[in-house]
Each structure stands twice: as structure tokens, then as C-alpha cells.
Amino acid sequence: MKRLTTLLFLLALVAPVFASPGAHGPNGEHLDGPASVTSTGSVPRIETFTELFELVGHLSGGELSVMIDRYDTNEPVLNGKLEVQYQGIKAQAKFHSDLGDYAIDDPKFLQAISTPGKHQLMFTFVAGNESDLLEGALDVPRAAQHAQAGLPLWTYWAGGAALFLLAGGLILRRRLTAKK
Numbered sequence: 001m002k003r004l005t006t007l008l009f010l011l012a013l014v015a016p017v018f019a020s021p022g023a024h025g026p027n028g029e030h031l032d033g034p035a036s037v038t039s040t041g042s043v044p045r046i047e048t049f050t051e052l053f054e055l056v057g058h059l060s061g062g063e064l065s066v067m068i069d070r071y072d073t074n075e076p077v078l079n080g081k082l083e084v085q086y087q088g089i090k091a092q093a094k095f096h097s098d099l100g101d102y103a104i105d106d107p108k109f110l111q112a113i114s115t116p117g118k119h120q121l122m123f124t125f126v127a128g129n130e131s132d133l134l135e136g137a138l139d140v141p142r143a144a145q146h147a148q149a150g151l152p153l154w155t156y157w158a159g160g161a162a163l164f165l166l167a168g169g170l171i172l173r174r175r176l177t178a179k180k
Contacts, residue, residue, distance in 0.1 A: 006167075006171060042141060043058050043059065043060045044058070044059040044060075044138055044139060044140045044141070045057065045058055045059075045138075045139075046059075046121060046136045046137065046138040047136060048123075048134045048135060048136030049071050049134070050071065050132050050133075050134055051071060052070070052071055052130060052132045053068055053069065053070065053071055053077065053125060053127075053132050053134060054068070054069045054070070054071045054074070055067070055068050055123060055125075055134050055136065057138070059110075059113065059114065059138060059140065062105060062110070063103045063104060063105040063110070064084070064103070064104040064105075064109075064110065064113070064138075065099075065101045065102075065103050066082060066084075066093060066101060066102040066103070066104070066123075067100065067101050067102075068080065068082070068102065068125060068127075076100050077125075077127050078095070078097070078100055079095055079097075079127075080095070080102075080125055080126055080127035080128075081093075081125070081126045081127075082095075082102040082104075082123060082124070082125050082126075083123070083124045083125075084104055084109070084121055084122065084123050084124075085121070085122045085123075085124070086109065086112055086113055086119055086120070086121050086122075087112065089106075089108060089109050089112055090109075091104045091106035091108075091109040092104075092106075113138055113140065114140060115140065116140050116141060116142045117139075117140060118137045118138070118139050118140075119137065119138045119139075119140065120135065120136075120137055121135070121136055121137070121138055122134075122135050123135070123136075
């Protein structure tokens with residue numbers, strides 16, 4: 001029974017090390033900081049909607065990929081015509097029937113919206129006899145300057161190992177003095 005109690009005590013000492021400041025979740029996000037608005041990490045994302053349509057876009061892989069759904073039913077709207085405008089630069093989207101997305105790959109447009117900061121984009125979407133204007137902000141973060149919160153991870157492991165060795169030393173000392 002003493003061994004079980006000692007083992008549980010040691011585990012209780014070491015457990016906080018694994019969830020200490022700077023801990024990371026399954027996708028590498030910091031668990032001790034505020035929750036981020038986007039769940040895609042560092043990929044710039046835009047979301048906007050109107051009474052008719054909902055638009056979600058991601059800037060990655062050399063294109064702005066946009067998905068458009070009906071706002072009421074969440075049904076994808078396919079084979080429409082999408083145009084996007086940013087500071088006087090207009091670009092037409094190409095519809096990818098295999099993925100169901102609209103892709104903007106115009107180099108001049110992508111260069112303009114890839115700079116860090118918030119970019120107000122205006123989308124004109126036409127599907128059949130329906131058309132709509134959707135406006136949203138694409139927030140492009142600064143280049144990946146991953147600042148680590150708190151101490152480096154190895155310091156927490158070293159602290160846990162030190163506590164484990166200290167507890168083991170105390171147990172060993174106790175056993176040796178008990179035998180005398």
C-alpha cells in the first residue's frame with residue numbers, strides 16, 4: 001500500500017509538468033494563450049455571408065480558394081461566376097468542378113493580398129438568375145515568427161526528471177534507514 005501511495009504522490013508531482021505554460025494542443029496551438037479565431041492555424045482565412053450566400057476562403061498553395069454555399073440550407077453553389085476586387089485590382093475565379101471551389105490565381109492580385117495586414121475584399125457572385133455582393137476581411141499574419149510562450153519545453157522535462165530523481169532518492173534513503 002505504501003508503494004502505491006508513493007507512486008501516486010510521484011505522479012501527482014510530475015503531472016503539472018505536462019500541462020504547464022507553453023503546452024501545445026494536437027495541432028501545435030498554444031494552450032495557455034487566447035483562443036484564435038481561425039482553426040486553420042497560420043493559413044489566412046476569410047468568412048462572410050449575406051441573406052443568400054455564405055463564403056469561406058483560404059489563401060494557400062498559390063491561390064485564394066473560395067467555397068460558396070446557400071446561407072439558408074448550407075447547400076454548395078456550383079458553376080457560378082465569381083469576381084473579387086481589392087484596391088482596384090479585379091480577378092476572376094475559376095470553378096473547379098472536382099473540388100467544388102472557386103480559385104483565384106491571378107499573380108498581381110495574390111501579391112497584393114499576401115502582404116501582412118487586413119485586406120478588405122469585395123466579391124461579386126452570380127449563380128443563374130441570382131447575384132450578390134459579399135464583403136469581408138482577409139487577415140494575413142506577419143511571417144511565421146513563432147514566439148514561444150514561457151520557458152523552452154526542455155526545462156519542464158528537466159524539472160520533472162529532477163523531481164522524479166529527488167523523490168526516488170528520498171524513498172531509497174528511507175528504505176536504507178529503515179533496514180538499520
